[in-house]
Structures are given as structure tokens and as C-alpha cells.
Amino acid sequence: MPDMFWWLAVPLASLLLTSAAVYLLAAPLRIKHRAAAPPKDPQVNASLAAHAADSLSAAIAFQTVSNKDDSNRSYGEWVRLREYLKQRYPLVHRTLDREQFGGFSLLYRWRAADPKYPPLLFCGHIDVAPAHEGWTRQPFGGEIAGGCVWGRGAIDCKSVVVCLLEAAEHLLSEGFEPQRDIFLAFGHDEELGGEQGAKNIAKAFVQADMKFDMVLDEGGCLSRAPLPIGRPAAHVCVAEKGRASLRFTAKDENPQAAVPPKQSALGRLCEAVCRLEYKPVKSRLTPVVRDMLKALAPELPLGRRILICHPFLFRGKLLKEMEKHRETNALVRTTVAPTMAKGSHSPGKMPETAEFLLNARLLVGENENAFAQYMAELTQDLGVEVEIMSVKNPSAVSKYNTQSFASVRRAIEHVFGPVPVLPSVMASGTDAAHYERFSECVYRFTPFVLTPEELAGIHGPDEHIKVQALGSAVLFYEELMRGV
Numbered sequence: 001m002p003d004m005f006w007w008l009a010v011p012l013a014s015l016l017l018t019s020a021a022v023y024l025l026a027a028p029l030r031i032k033h034r035a036a037a038p039p040k041d042p043q044v045n046a047s048l049a050a051h052a053a054d055s056l057s058a059a060i061a062f063q064t065v066s067n068k069d070d071s072n073r074s075y076g077e078w079v080r081l082r083e084y085l086k087q088r089y090p091l092v093h094r095t096l097d098r099e100q101f102g103g104f105s106l107l108y109r110w111r112a113a114d115p116k117y118p119p120l121l122f123c124g125h126i127d128v129a130p131a132h133e134g135w136t137r138q139p140f141g142g143e144i145a146g147g148c149v150w151g152r153g154a155i156d157c158k159s160v161v162v163c164l165l166e167a168a169e170h171l172l173s174e175g176f177e178p179q180r181d182i183f184l185a186f187g188h189d190e191e192l193g194g195e196q197g198a199k200n201i202a203k204a205f206v207q208a209d210m211k212f213d214m215v216l217d218e219g220g221c222l223s224r225a226p227l228p229i230g231r232p233a234a235h236v237c238v239a240e241k242g243r244a245s246l247r248f249t250a251k252d253e254n255p256q257a258a259v260p261p262k263q264s265a266l267g268r269l270c271e272a273v274c275r276l277e278y279k280p281v282k283s284r285l286t287p288v289v290r291d292m293l294k295a296l297a298p299e300l301p302l303g304r305r306i307l308i309c310h311p312f313l314f315r316g317k318l319l320k321e322m323e324k325h326r327e328t329n330a331l332v333r334t335t336v337a338p339t340m341a342k343g344s345h346s347p348g349k350m351p352e353t354a355e356f357l358l359n360a361r362l363l364v365g366e367n368e369n370a371f372a373q374y375m376a377e378l379t380q381d382l383g384v385e386v387e388i389m390s391v392k393n394p395s396a397v398s399k400y401n402t403q404s405f406a407s408v409r410r411a412i413e414h415v416f417g418p419v420p421v422l423p424s425v426m427a428s429g430t431d432a433a434h435y436e437r438f439s440e441c442v443y444r445f446t447p448f449v450l451t452p453e454e455l456a457g458i459h460g461p462d463e464h465i466k467v468q469a470l471g472s473a474v475l476f477y478e479e480l481m482r483g484v
Contacts, residue, residue: 042415042472049471052166053149055088056470057142059126059158060151066127066191078104078188081126089165091172096184101204104188105197110168112178119181119210121438122477123217123431124160125190125197128153134461148464155465156458157218160446161186163470167477180213182481187431198431205438212439214404216480217432219444220424222416223455229299234412234419236405237426237444238288240433242362242394244371246336247355248272249385255350265354266343268382273338273356275378281334281371283319285311286364288397289331292422293318299420330427334371336360361427364394395433395442404441411479415447415472447476 062081067073082104086093097109106126131139131152143150153159164184187197220235227233250265250272293308300308307314307321322328329335340357344350362371368391375386399405400423409421426444436442448454448469457463 042468042475044468044471044475046471048166048170048474049467052162052470052474053144053467055166056149056154056159056162056465057144057151058084058088059162060142060149060153061140063140064127064188065130065152066189067130068192075104075188078126082106085161085165089169092165092168095172096168099204101200102188102196105201106184106186106188107201107204108168108184108186110178110182110184112180112182115180117180118213119183120480121183121185121212121215121435122164122480123185123187123198123215123435124164125157125187125194125218125431126161127188127191128156128158129191129459132461136462139461139463144467147468148466149470150462150464152463154457154463155446155448155450155454156463157190157446159448159465159470159473160218163447163473164477166470166474167481170474171478171481176482178481183212185431185435190431193429194431194434198434202434202438205435210438212435213441214407215432215435215439215442216408217430217435217442217444218446219426219430219432221446221455222412222419222449223451227296227299228304229296229420232416232419232449233296233299234416234421234445235424236400236408236412236421238400238405238423238442239364239397240395240426240429240444241330241334241364242366242368242392243429244360244362244368244391245389246358246360246375247385247387247389248358248379249353249355249387250383251353252350253352255352257348257350260350265351268384269341269354269356272379272382272384273358276336276338276358279378280336281363281374283323283329283333284363284365285315285318285322285332286425288364288423288425289322291400292331292424295422296420330361331425332363334360334363334366335427362391362394364397364425367393392429392433396436398442399440402441405443407480407483408443408445410483411476412447414479415476416449447473 059081062077062084064077064081092108095110097111099107101107129152137143137150139152141151168184185198185201187194187201189195189197219237222232222234224232248269250268252261252265255261255264290311293311297305297308307318311318319332322332337359338356339359342355360371362368368388372386372388379386412419412421430444432442432444448465449472454464
């Protein structure tokens with residue numbers, strides 16, 4: 001009897017192992033592997049690129065800086081930039097309707113003579129973040145050097161505004177007539193949340209009962225990092241994470257530096273922050289990220305394709321891979337970053353009250369209630385008060401199995417070649433959040449190929465963009481305006 005058992009067990013085990021191997025390999029082997037090809041060199045119109053660079057250089061010189069601490073801001077620079085755009089793009093300003101919202105945000109409408117399709121909305125913003133220390137060039141000089149335009153707003157986001165206007169101006173000069181209405185919305189306070197600009201434009205859209213085939217705002221770009229492939233991939237963001245501002249407060253009664261307590265207010269706060277970093281919010285593969293990985297699979301070796309094709313079997317391994325890089329880590333979890341601290345004003349005095357301010361980015365599908373519970377459980381034994389000062393929940397996820405997403409893909413491939421086009425999630429906020437109710441297809445994508453060094457310039461020192469990249473972006477926007 002035992003001999004018969006082994007006689008049956010060995011082939012049965014072999015059959016099970018073979019079946020398991022077939023199951024694991026069938027789907028990955030059906031995916032045709034694409035060898036990494038060198039990126040296409042876009043056929044840029046040198047004259048258009050140079051014109052866009054000159055326009056951006058001049059636009060950077062207008063110091064339209066949004067700063068939360070500046071309640072007495074003068075908007076003279078916004079007015080001067082508006083007048084410059086009017087002079088720089090005469091055909092646009094003769095042909096398109098233009099309205100102002102919140103005093104300084106601009107909405108252009110390019111009317112089709114006989115609209116055959118629902119309208120499009122392209123977005124950008126004319127304000128910029130402050131320029132702090134660390135610059136080696138003048139942040140508002142708009143210098144053109146080394147084949148690049150340098151200055152605050154070179155990427156975020158005056159370049160987008162300029163390239164959209166360049167595309168419209170060039171199409172008008174060729175006699176192009178759109179088959180649908182095209183809107184251009186340029187907010188003046190996006191860096192502060194768009195409360196006066198995009199929010200008021202959205203109110204006008206509500207009154208007009210507007211619906212758009214697609215909304216396209218700034219967002220993801222074409223970038224190699226941190227993906228393990230040999231060419232850039234286009235990250236088209238179909239949602240954006242939520243945001244929350246938090247205050248941690250700890251108190252001591254009459255603390256003295258000469259005889260300090262065993263656990264000080266600052267010490268308890270530091271422990272709370274350390275816990276956040278060493279026990280972060282649990283990571284999770286969202287449907288968007290799973291689809292992003294599937295779109296990337298043809299570029300990857302067989303081993304990684306196996307992981308991607310079986311996310312429920314290898315979820316832990318996939319998450320560990322994503323957590324290795326800060327960019328992909330932000331795609332799979334809510335992140336919390338300490339940003340400001342407050343203690344005493346003297347090195348010899350302990351504070352009675354100490355505070356830390358933190359910034360959180362909420363993963364798509366999560367909300368403030370679950371996040372607040374996580375924070376309370378993490379700090380409940382430390383005597384630390386947790387206050388959520390403000391919160392904005394994550395956006396809805398736009399559809400990306402649509403003709404609109406396909407049109408973005410075609411425009412990308414027309415300009416940049418057959419690069420991988422990936423649905424993704426944006427970690428920062430945009431004005432697009434104000435326009436979600438008007439379209440099922442709200443995308444966030446900036447048509448630039450950017451290096452890690454260039455990405456570091458966004459809200460950092462020495463922000464710059466290649467002149468050729470501006471020419472490519474103009475081609476991209478023209479393609480969308482012509483073809484959607």
C-alpha cells in the first residue's frame with residue numbers, strides 16, 4: 001500500500017508543479033516583450049521653439065509669486081503679464097473670447113463655426129512658487145543659456161501657458177478652424193489652491209451647464225526615473241492624491257533645562273515623527289497602479305512580468321519593489337512629511353508648548369477619517385495632541401479606457417515615438433480638481449521629457465527647461481487641438 005501511494009504521489013506532484021508553472025507563465029509569455037528603443041528625436045520646428053523660448057523668457061520676468069504669507073499682495077505683475085500675452089499673441093486675442101475671473105485668472109474660448117464634438121478644456125497657471133535660496137542664476141531673469149530657459153515657472157507652469165498659446169497662434173496663422181470649442185483656462189492662484197481663480201471659473205461653467213470631452217492640466221511628464229527600462233515613459237495622471245495639514249502639539253508644565261523631565265515635550269514630538277517614518281501608513285496597490293504596471297509589462301524582463309500578471313499572488317513582492325524609490329512609494333501609500341517645528345526661543349530654555357507641522361498626501365481611495373484614526377493610534381501613548389488643520393480628500397479617478405485617453409496617447413506617440421503611456425496618480429495638487437464635475441476624462445500631463453535634475457527644479461533652485469522641449473510641447477498641443 002505505501003509503495004502504491006508513492007507511485008501515485010510522484011506523478012501527481014509533477015502534474016501539480018507543471019500546472020503551477022503553466023499558470024504562472026501563460027499570461028507573462030502572452031505579453032510580447034518590447035526591447036528598449038532609443039527615444040524618438042521630435043521633428044521640432046526650430047523657429048517655433050525659439051519663439052516659445054523668447055516668450056517664456058519674457059513671461060518669467062513677471063514676478064507673479066503666490067505666497068500664503070503675503071496677504072497684502074499687489075497684482076501689478078499679473079496685470080503686466082496679461083498685457084504682455086495680449087501683445088505677444090495677436091491672433092489669439094483677436095479670434096478667441098477672453099474673460100477674467102477672480103480679477104486675474106484668464107479663460108479663453110476658441111469657438112468652432114459648426115461644433116461637431118463636445119468642447120475641450122486645456123489648463124495652466126500664471127502664478128509661480130516663491131524662489132528661495134540656492135539659485136545660481138537669477139530666478140526671474142528668464143535667461144536663455146546652454147539650450148535652456150532658466151527661471152521660476154520654466155516648468156511649473158508658465159511653459160505650459162506659453163506652449164498652449166503658441167500652438168493656438170500657430171494654428172490660427174495657418175487658417176485652422178477647430179471642429180469643437182476649445183477652452184484655455186489659466187489660473188492666477190493655483191499655488192494657493194485656486195480658490196479665487198479656477199474655483200470661480202468652475203462656477204461659471206456650472207452656470208453655463210458646461211460638459212467637456214476632456215480636461216487636460218499640468219501633471220506627469222515623460223521620464224526615465226525611477227522605472228527599470230531604457231527609455232522615458234509618459235505618465236498621464238488620471239487622479240491626484242488628497243492633502244492634509246496637521247499639527248502635533250505637546251506640553252510640559254514649568255519645564256527647566258537644568259532639571260529636565262524624563263520625557264520632554266520636544267522629545268515626545270520627535271518620537272511621534274519617528275514612529276510616522278518607521279511605521280508608515282500601510283501600502284496598497286490601487287487599480288490605477290495595477291494598470292500602470294500592466295502597461296509597463298512589455299518593457300520588462302520575464303521575472304517582473306510574472307509579478308505584474310499575478311498581483312494577488314505577489315502583492316507583497318510588488319509593494320516592496322514600489323517602496324524602494326520615493327517616487328513609486330508615493331504611488332502606493334499615504335505619505336506624511338514633517339515640514340515645520342516650533343519650540344522655545346532660547347537654547348537655554350525648554351518650551352512649555354512645542355509644535356510640529358506636517359503635510360500628508362492621501363492615497364486615492366482613502367479619506368480623512370481613516371487617516372485620523374491611524375494618527376491617533378500611533379501617538380495615543382505619547383501625550384501628543386493631533387489636530388488636522390485642513391484636508392482635501394483625493395480626487396475621483398478619471399476613465400482611461402476612453403477615446404480621450406487614446407487621443408492623448410496618439411499625440412504623445414506622434415511627437416515622442418512609441419513610448420510606454422502609463423496611467424498614473426499625481427502626488428501634488430492642480431487646478432484640475434476644480435473641473436472634475438465637468439468631464440469623466442480629467443487628465444494631468446505635461447508634454448516634456450524631464451531628467452531627475454530638471455524635476456528637482458520644480459519649486460527648487462535653478463528651474464529650467466530645454467528650448468527643444470518647448471518646441472515638442474507646442475507640437476503636442478497642436479496635435480490634440482487638430483485631432484481630438
